[in-house]
Amino acid sequence: MRLHTAAIIILGIAALIGFADALYLTINAFANTVPPCLIGGCEVVTTSVYSRIFGIPIALFGALYYVTIMTLLVMHVDFKDEIKKGKILVTIFLIVNAGALVSLFLVALQLFVLNAICQYCMISALASFIICATLWHERWRTCNCRAEWSS
């Protein structure tokens, strides 16, 4: 199973944007600064109790998530062995679905609990949703996907 070149490009760009965004938020979190925002709400979101887990900024987990996706994507492109390629793709697929669910939860937190929007968090969520949607599209695109994607 191979990803379409266009899909690889979309996934790569979305993951790279997500990584840049999450890394920027991580640096600000460790520096205890609020990044400049075009819309109000960044300070409310990035200083809220939900912005950290056990004292670790959530943004750091986001940055690691996107690096993992990019690394697996490069491995998928690089590997010649079709079985290995398939396994990596399944791994990416599982991680990405979990990531999209986490993003959905974080967006809901902003909208319904904090009543504030952080543009950087929304960019990250958008990147996560684009990655997830692209992979689902690829899964549907391939007719003989069942054996390869669920193995």
Added chain:
Amino acid sequence: MRIVIWLAFIGAIGLVVWGAFSASKNQGDSTETGVVLGVDAVTPGDHTMGNASSTVEVVEFSDFQCPACRAYFPLVEQLIADYGSNFKFVYKHYPLPQHAHAEEAAYAAEAAGLQGKFFEMYRKLFENQLDWAEKSDARELFIGYAKEIGLNIGKFTSDIDGETVEDKVEDDHSAGVRSGVRGTPSFYLNGKQIKNPQSLEEFKSLIDKAAVQP
């Protein structure tokens, strides 16, 4: 081909890391944000530390339950210990709505202030923020801190629910709104909002500059 892919990947990561660090650094290059302290934001009833007669005034709008404010607390303490004779520090309440006990903590500090121990309670609240912030009922802990700093508990428990402390916190919050506070902590140096200093040395240097250019 394989090496090219991996090199491109590492290069892209490196570029992003460099870009993110540069963006964060540049955002701190300009000190002032262009936002100014609202008219009559500082009142005689405000709680102050440092040199009351100094021409340099640092106003902090803060929330006792905000993690970033807790992170700045030791820096402010050190700044006052090292540099307190060079400036006047004014603490203003800006409890954020998403912090369940922020208002009550501000009331506790004000109630302690009515017995002349505002900053003793201020320290207790920041030092123990992680203990009370997640509690469903923080009142018991606040009373415990009041005992530890030697307050009259009967008066404290009565004051904490009184209008005097509520009005003071509300006035501070209104002053914050007039001053364009968008997050906590927000610092104002001689009436101009500054980007939160990243270190003690940076803060000292800003105070030095303000002293020669009031």
